[in-house]
Amino acid sequence: MTAQKRDVILDIKGLRKSYGDKIVLNGVDICVERGEAVVIIGPSGCGKTTLLRCVNGLETHQGGTITIDGREAGSKNFDWILVRQKVGMVFQSYDLFPHMTVLENILLGPLRAQKRTREEASGQAIRLLERVGLADRVNDFPRQLSGGQRQRIAIVRALCMNPDIMLFDEVTASLDPEMVREVLDVILGVARQGMTMMIVTHEMGFARVAADKVIFMEGGVIAEEGPAKEFFTLPKTERARRFLNTFYFE
Amino acid sequence: MRNSGFDVLLSLNNLRRLMLGLGGTLEIAAVSVAVSVILGVLCGFAMMSKNRAVYALFRVYLEAFRIVPILVWLFLFFFGSAIVFGANLEGWFVSVLVFSLWGTAEMGDLVRGTVLSIPAHQWQSAEAIGLTPWQVRRFVIIPQTLRRIAPSAINLVTRMVKTTSLVVFVGVTDILRVGKQIIEFNMMKNPMASFWIYGFIFLIYFLICYPISRFSKKLEEKWSY
Numbered sequence: 059m060t061a062q063k064r065d066v067i068l069d070i071k072g073l074r075k076s077y078g079d080k081i082v083l084n085g086v087d088i089c090v091e092r093g094e095a096v097v098i099i100g101p102s103g104c105g106k107t108t109l110l111r112c113v114n115g116l117e118t119h120q121g122g123t124i125t126i127d128g129r130e131a132g133s134k135n136f137d138w139i140l141v142r143q144k145v146g147m148v149f150q151s152y153d154l155f156p157h158m159t160v161l162e163n164i165l166l167g168p169l170r171a172q173k174r175t176r177e178e179a180s181g182q183a184i185r186l187l188e189r190v191g192l193a194d195r196v197n198d199f200p201r202q203l204s205g206g207q208r209q210r211i212a213i214v215r216a217l218c219m220n221p222d223i224m225l226f227d228e229v230t231a232s233l234d235p236e237m238v239r240e241v242l243d244v245i246l247g248v249a250r251q252g253m254t255m256m257i258v259t260h261e262m263g264f265a266r267v268a269a270d271k272v273i274f275m276e277g278g279v280i281a282e283e284g285p286a287k288e289f290f291t292l293p294k295t296e297r298a299r300r301f302l303n304t305f306y307f308e
Numbered sequence: 309m310r311n312s313g314f315d316v317l318l319s320l321n322n323l324r325r326l327m328l329g330l331g332g333t334l335e336i337a338a339v340s341v342a343v344s345v346i347l348g349v350l351c352g353f354a355m356m357s358k359n360r361a362v363y364a365l366f367r368v369y370l371e372a373f374r375i376v377p378i379l380v381w382l383f384l385f386f387f388g389s390a391i392v393f394g395a396n397l398e399g400w401f402v403s404v405l406v407f408s409l410w411g412t413a414e415m416g417d418l419v420r421g422t423v424l425s426i427p428a429h430q431w432q433s434a435e436a437i438g439l440t441p442w443q444v445r446r447f448v449i450i451p452q453t454l455r456r457i458a459p460s461a462i463n464l465v466t467r468m469v470k471t472t473s474l475v476v477f478v479g480v481t482d483i484l485r486v487g488k489q490i491i492e493f494n495m496m497k498n499p500m501a502s503f504w505i506y507g508f509i510f511l512i513y514f515l516i517c518y519p520i521s522r523f524s525k526k527l528e529e530k531w532s533y
């Protein structure tokens with residue numbers, strides 16, 4: 059083989075997760091290479107959120123392996139607290155810390171978890187805020203911001219940790235429609251800069267342009283996966299076709 | 309002309325004695341509040357343990373202090389100690405003990421309720437940026453708990469201060485007892501003394517508790533988000 063060595067950041071193999079008797083993930087395999095944007099779609103309740111939460115250790119899994127940067131979760135020198143600094147996550151709920159200003163929100167991780175200097179970290183924070191068009195809001199509190207602005211700040215907060223991979227869980231799902239675009243544009247910008255990401259979304263137009271690879275989940279398993287272009291123009295499975303059809307009026 | 313009786317308050321000696329009595333009460337209140345805050349926070353966090361037996365035990369303890377009047381608790385410890393130890397515990401000590409036990413239970417319940425009221429995603433997004441469990445509490449959970457708990461904690465403190473007037477029944481020389489002594493001493497020549505003395509005590513309690521509740525309002529405004 060002459061192909062160059064693949065640079066795998068995240069390797070999930072046979073992942074199983076259940077809550078009591080209820081099986082939520084039933085053997086999921088996903089491999090994410092550096093710079094790749096993987097979009098995960100599927101009906102509500104199929105396990106997308108659970109999958110992302112397993113990847114940064116907010117949930118424990120019952121079977122299979124999660125390997126991040128070559129280290130397997132649960133192995134000897136694997137520490138979720140260190141790994142989470144390299145795995146950025148943005149949730150559906152607005153999750154900024156309400157008692158802190160925008161800047162304090164962004165700097166909490168860099169200063170306390172990563173022990174960086176305030177000077178260096180706030181320089182980066184300001185640059186990132188400029189990029190998302192919110193530099194003038196550094197000293198505002200989250201309550202003073204709109205939902206879309208809060209989600210952009212949440213993205214900046216994750217980015218400022220210099221993660222190796224970013225996880226987005228339906229970050230526009232609770233936004234008013236007119237704010238969806240500004241948030242998706244930011245995510246798209248981050249993707250174009252080469253950030254590795256796993257994105258759960260119901261925005262099919264966005265998925266189409268942002269995704270390198272699409273994974274379609276149903277009932278805790280991957281029902282279909284493939285390059286974005288193929289998947290959206292010609293889904294191989296009937297189930298994926300039916301799912302996509304629910305997004306279009308005919 | 310009929311004596312208005314106001315001059316009981318003009319006696320320096322009377323005022324000094326009232327203030328000394330007040331000092332005794334406030335001392336009991338201050339010590340009990342301090343103990344309650346410290347033990348209450350520990351108690352509150354302990355109550356969040358998943359152990360149901362621990363929690364059930366705490367509920368019984370808390371309800372016992374809610375259902376049984378504080379005065380009965382004071383008597384129980386004061387006269388009970390004579391039976392158990394053969395000698396009365398000091399009234400001051402019994403008071404601090406009962407008020408601390410009560411305060412700890414109420415404070416523990418407040419802390420527990422408040423911490424649980426903080427949304428799960430606050431814990432999770434703090435964990436998600438790689439903070440250690442202690443850092444999550446230190447920077448995210450405790451500051452929000454403080455803001456949420458301040459009004460009801462301060463309310464508890466004023467309730468405790470007010471209730472310390474009961475210590476007179478276990479022989480502590482508090483402001484009420486001093487007031488009563490002064491009234492009785494002046495009974496003959498000044499029948500209005502009780503009005504002025506109790507009025508004065510009313511004012512004193514108001515002057516202590518009002519600023520505390522003002523302060524709580526201010527905090528609430530400052531910390532609203």
Ligand SMILES: Nc1ncnc2c1ncn2[C@@H]1O[C@H](COP(=O)(O)OP(=O)(O)O)[C@@H](O)[C@H]1O
Pocket residue numbers: 077080082100101102103104105106107108109
């Ligand atoms: N904490 C939990 N306890 C029990 N069941 C849960 C819990 N979280 C999620 N589930 C269940 O797991 C399934 C998958 O949920 P989720 O991963 O949130 O789906 P999705 O994000 O794809 O909508 C759902 O059926 C949900 O009810």
Ligand SMILES: [Mg+2]
Pocket residue numbers: 106107108228
């Ligand atoms: Mg979900």
